[in-house]
Amino acid sequence: AQTVTQSQPEMSVQEAETVTLSCTYDTSESDYYLFWYKQPPSRQMILVIRQEAYKQQNATENRFSVNFQKAAKSFSLKISDSQLGDAAMYFCAYRSSYTGANSKLTFGKGITLSVRP
């Protein structure tokens, strides 16, 4: 079974600075998808960024980028120029590319990010 690990329960960053959130995963599959979701105080889950495992190029979305290390099974999220609105809980998630029972979306325990003004 696939597992997703976020070992840091909390992090803090100064406004306008850069912060990196860590995520590791365990799988025996070669083809899969990885996601970072944001959950603000409203508790609405919002997709931040996604990465296809077969792509070597790291995904980027404006101030958000990932460092995807497939061999190390690592998928970290970098937030540049942090803003007060980035304060939220962030979840790393894994999804197999195969059909059937393995196509479920598996989440880590999340990390709470606070942004200091």
Next chain:
Amino acid sequence: DGGITQSPKYLFRKEGQNVTLSCEQNLNHDAMYWYRQDPGQGLRLIYYSQIVNDFQKGDIAEGYSVSREKKESFPLTVTSAQKNPTAFYLCASSADRVTNTEAFFGQGTRLTVV
């Protein structure tokens, strides 16, 4: 507007009672999911369904039941067998089980046992 709707937002249940949480989507998505969120536990999968009239147990299915009679709807029943039902419940859907598509989430239901 297309989206996924959960109701109610807050729900109170007496011990020993069954309660059903509603989840409806108009995104024409095939797959639907139910997650439970507890502090420090992240999102844990309860049940998921990839097509109508079919569903699979997730990691914590005991004490829960679901049905998928229509593509748009995936209700979750929390039964009296669930020993610790107080939690935040999230429903999600996604378009295709093969391609790289994100999961869309509802706004959640906060269930409290009184």
